Amino acid sequence: DQQVKQNSPSLSVQEGRISILNCDYTNSMFDYFLWYKKYPAEGPTFLISISSIKDKNEDGRFTVFLNKSAKHLSLHIVPSQPGDSAVYFCAASGSGTYKYIFGTGTRLKVLA
């Protein structure tokens, strides 16, 4: 049972344009969401998070949007840069659970 889904395995975007990565979840108990970026041969690194009391969180070029009714979150990267090319994972956690459940990842390629 995949509680956190990233339905797009890959995405290609032109440099300078917006990258939009999507994530859906099924467990309504999730109330904290994170995005991680992973380069080859490295561990995932934290990008940005959002609590369910918010619907948007921004950090520089990265913005995460949360739509609780649709159980959907998205990560926007504007403008996209070649160095953003990596695999992006969304993760979710809920009150009373100590688990962080990760999606399967989306491979972003930013074309110069």
Place this chain on the structure above:
Amino acid sequence: DSGVTQTPKHLITATGQRVTLRCSPRSGDLSVYWYQQSLDQGLQFLIQYYNGEERAKGNILERFSAQQFPDLHSELNLSSLELGDSALYFCASSVGGLAGELFFGEGSRLTVL
């Protein structure tokens, strides 16, 4: 550098063998998480420890076990290894047991031949 140290970085062994993966969390972090990433798969949660106690369990096989020691480092033991156990094993740490950022190590790549 996340501050989380995992050893060994690479390990090649044979089916039926047993291996131990080690993780040192960031200074001050009390929680340690273990994840498995098989080829082109997501990060599968295995187990979490907080200050020496098991806090949450995921899809961890009975052939696998883990512990967190008083100095807060953790070990993941994999026994009776099978070809399908070949994967990247990541350790992550966080300050507390609940919501917050996870800091990941670089992973231990296990190859079972």
